[in-house]
Amino acid sequence: MNNALPLVIAIPMITAVISLLGRHRPGMQKGVGLAGSLALLSTSIAILAGVLLEGILSVQIGNWPAPYGITLVADVLSSLLTLVAAVVVLLVSIASWTEIDPDRVAFGYHPLLHILTMGICGSFLTGDVFNLYVWFEVMLISSFVLLGFGGERAQLEGTTKYVTLNLLSSTLFLAGIGVLYGTFGTLNMADLALQLRGPTHAHLAETLATLFLLAFGIKAAVFPLFFWLPASYHTPPVPVSAVFAGLLTKVGIYALVRFFTLIFSGDAAVMHRIILVLAAFTMVVGILGALPQRDFRRIVSFNLISHIGTLLVGLGIFTPLALAGTVFYLMHDIVTKTCLFLFTSIVQRLGGCADIGKLGGLYRSHPFMALLFLLAALSVGGIPPLSGFWGKLILVQAGIAEKEYWLVAAVFGAGFLTLYSMSTLWSEVFWKDRPEAIGDPECECVGRTFLPLSLVTPIGILVFLIVVMGIWPSPFFHLAELAARQLSDPQMYIQKILQGKP
């Protein structure tokens, strides 16, 4: 089972190469993309099953023993996230069949999507800090191109901001790696965890923790480092922003969770306090930013930021229950945010634009799509019995158990505002009558009525997942609890990687 780990990186790479070879045959690219995504999905299911049966899996690349070679590790969190990522990529690649224009496909959309997948899966599985940097860069470079290609004016502007802040974050990450290696002489995460358990270098550990918090905070769009996100996520084609919203910021969250449970968990406890404050600010400021927006995707972008804060709550409280809440919420958030961003495509097709003031009446014309949207939106708002409710419930329980009442208040406040923002979307886009005769040459609000099946099916599947996670949460919560147990007891991870070395 261990040998399946490199496959998760190899499959997207091979898919990308084959679909690059078939550049001028869009039909073949679709087939290859579908086959590759299905292969990735089945491999990641196999890995999750293997982790549940045999415990943490690991591979030493090139058979170099642990602290020297590059390690690939899959614990429950990594394999779970790989699985969710595979689901998202599969659905988004299906949605891209009709939602990406032929020019962009000819330019290499499909290979880029799979290279991005490779970077995401690599980041989830690596057990080496420098290797994580490399996967981040693989992910970033493909996301730069995905964001910018097509060359519309808004896209170029969005890309400028995205590129600048993400490069800045990479520089901080790289500086952190340099200091880490210079101090501890190792970059293997398990080895680092072991060395930082020792009494030495406490002050340096805090400095390093701050550097990594900044670097990953920019990637994850944490307050006050999130301004690149609402400036760029509404500019590219819808499937691109759906996969970005679903997965890219979550890789930043994953890196934060990994670093602050495994490496910086002992001496740098003050950092968890800082994370808690940042989480509260991200939740509240993010959702306040959503309120005045009028563009469908910008509203969802600000909601995305707010929920990044909710994800960090569990990491800040740092008890097994809270971490389980974060893992559960992570699964929910990836699914719902991808779903909401894909909905932009539906809204743009039916209404002709994305400005919520000019939209309306979609409930009357397409009640089924409106119902699907309502389920996704209520889940984001945290209404029982949908997936978002359970995630928030666990986090609130953990917060009350640790007597962090102000944080619980922030979660509730942000929750109410999220519900308000979602109901604005509902009433403006679906419920109210369609405003007639608005003479705006920029936005010809002439909608089409045709919805391709390849767009509706992925959304349907995502909403189905949301409902399943809502009415049958116990298996998902069980998985989240297992992941949290491994995260809060890193000894298992360290021993597995270092194979009983001191």
Next chain:
Amino acid sequence: MTVEVELALTVGGLYAAGLYMVLRRSIVKLVIGLALLGHAANLLIFTMGGLVRGQPPLMHPWDTRLWGRFADPVPEALILTAIVIGFGVQAFAIVLIKRIYLDMGTEDLRELQSTDITP
């Protein structure tokens, strides 16, 4: 040992210059600033890896590990990787700014705000 002090000062200078350039309004200076920040980080890894002169990491055939002081090759390998990645990213950034200049006829970041402003 003095070389390390000089290198540390260089790293600091590069960071300062990079940050200054990133905060300019010209998009060309922005890209130059990002490149300088990348160099600063690479040089930081190099300096932190420890500077050892005339001690190559070679061992006798009968040894199983290296003893004493030796020049650590790992930071160089890290820097090499980071330089290659940085090169690719900078190539992309240069194409991007060229495209922006051709499309919009400006290199002033203050005129590139349409995606930030709420209409």
